[in-house]
Amino acid sequence: MRGLTALVAGVALLAVGCAGAATMEQKSLYDRLGGRPAITAVVDDFIGNVASDPRINQRFAGANIPRLKTMLVDQICEASGGPCKYAGATMEAAHRGMRITDADFGALVEDLVKSLDKFKVPAQEKGELLGALGGMKPQIVGK
Ligand code: HEM
Numbered sequence: 001m002r003g004l005t006a007l008v009a010g011v012a013l014l015a016v017g018c019a020g021a022a023t024m025e026q027k028s029l030y031d032r033l034g035g036r037p038a039i040t041a042v043v044d045d046f047i048g049n050v051a052s053d054p055r056i057n058q059r060f061a062g063a064n065i066p067r068l069k070t071m072l073v074d075q076i077c078e079a080s081g082g083p084c085k086y087a088g089a090t091m092e093a094a095h096r097g098m099r100i101t102d103a104d105f106g107a108l109v110e111d112l113v114k115s116l117d118k119f120k121v122p123a124q125e126k127g128e129l130l131g132a133l134g135g136m137k138p139q140i141v142g143k
Contacts, residue, residue, distance in 0.1 A: 028081030029128050033121065036077055036084070042115050043072045049111035056107045059098070079132045091139035100141050109133070 033039055047069055051057055060068075077084035088094065109130065116126045 029125060029132075030077060030080040030082030032125050033080060033129070036073065036082065038119070039076050039080075039082075040069075040073050042112075042119055042121070043069055043076070045115040045118060046112050047072075049114050050108065053107060053111055056104050056111075059100075059104065076129070080129065091136045092143060095140045096143050098143065100143065102141060105137055105141050 030039075033042075047065060050060060051065075071086070071088040074084045075086040075088065078086045112133075113126070113130070116129070121129075
């Protein structure tokens with residue numbers, strides 16, 4: 001009888017575990033971030049941080065900021081599994097000739113983290129997003 005109870009408990013635990021895993025798999029990062037409105041709010045705030053960051057703001061002196069915001073939202077939306085198509089330049093082409101350094105890249109990531117924290121994006125989602133953007137670093141730095 002004790003064996004049967006243990007078996008039932010085991011099967012129940014397994015079922016709960018599977019249900020949990022299934023829910024996590026179903027929701028894309030895009031959905032967990034809160035979709036396009038939440039991504040737009042973070043990008044707006046982030047560009048504000050960049051604009052007031054003396055370490056890198058000169059880099060953006062001649063930039064088309066409205067276009068940059070739209071491109072970043074599209075890019076994050078697509079990279080996180082959302083229903084968008086990024087139609088901008090490749091990361092290599094967009095940053096070619098800028099000689100962006102590790103320090104520049106780090107400063108920009110810090111400005112983004114400030115915004116993610118301000119909007120209380122949880123650690124899991126923050127890590128996934130930063131991981132996706134970090135993967136673009138070789139195309140951006142030192143070109
Ligand atoms: C993960 C990091 C980064 C991502 C995802 C990213 C993304 C982008 C995107 C999507 C564009 C627009 C491309 C287009 O208009 O077709 C862009 C342009 C640009 N990026 Fe980055 N970038 C990153 C890092 C950096 C860094 C570290 C700097 C300099 C500190 C930088 C400076 C610029 C500038 C100056 C432009 C051109 C804006 C313009 O001419 O209008 N980016 N970037």
